[in-house]
Amino acid sequence: MKKRSMSGGGRTADEPLPESIAPQLATLARRPPASGDWLYEIKFDGYRLMCRVEQGTAKLITRGGHDWTEKMRTLATAIDGLPVENAWLDGEVVVLTESGVPDFQRTTECV
Numbered sequence: 001m002k003k004r005s006m007s008g009g010g011r012t013a014d015e016p017l018p019e020s021i022a023p024q025l026a027t028l029a030r031r032p033p034a035s036g037d038w039l040y041e042i043k044f045d046g047y048r049l050m051c052r053v054e055q056g057t058a059k060l061i062t063r064g065g066h067d068w069t070e071k072m073r074t075l076a077t078a079i080d081g082l083p084v085e086n087a088w089l090d091g092e093v094v095v096l097t098e099s100g101v102p103d104f105q106r107t108t109e110c111v
Contacts (some may be wrong), residue, residue: 024062042092046107050088050090051090058079
């Protein structure tokens with residue numbers, strides 16, 4: 001039995017990561033579903049980034065495929081410290097005000 005990777009997707013630990021992934025994007029709807037299991041997320045105002053972690057080293061990639069690792073070195077270094085060898089992460093980089101409200105202007109200052 002092969003050991004499964006913590007990065008998910010049903011891969012085994014010895015299989016290589018895909019070279020790229022598509023970001024999970026919201027689907028516009030007029031109203032929430034009337035029934036069934038569904039979730040929602042709060043819309044944050046920031047930068048959508050994917051992060052490829054390979055051999056414990058993070059590489060930050062924009063939706064357009066640009067490498068922003070050096071533009072956001074502090075974030076990349078923090079991800080380097082996670083206890084994972086190989087993974088893809090998909091998320092929004094957001095700076096919050098002291099009251100917890102997203103501040104896009106402050107986020108752009110990080111780039």
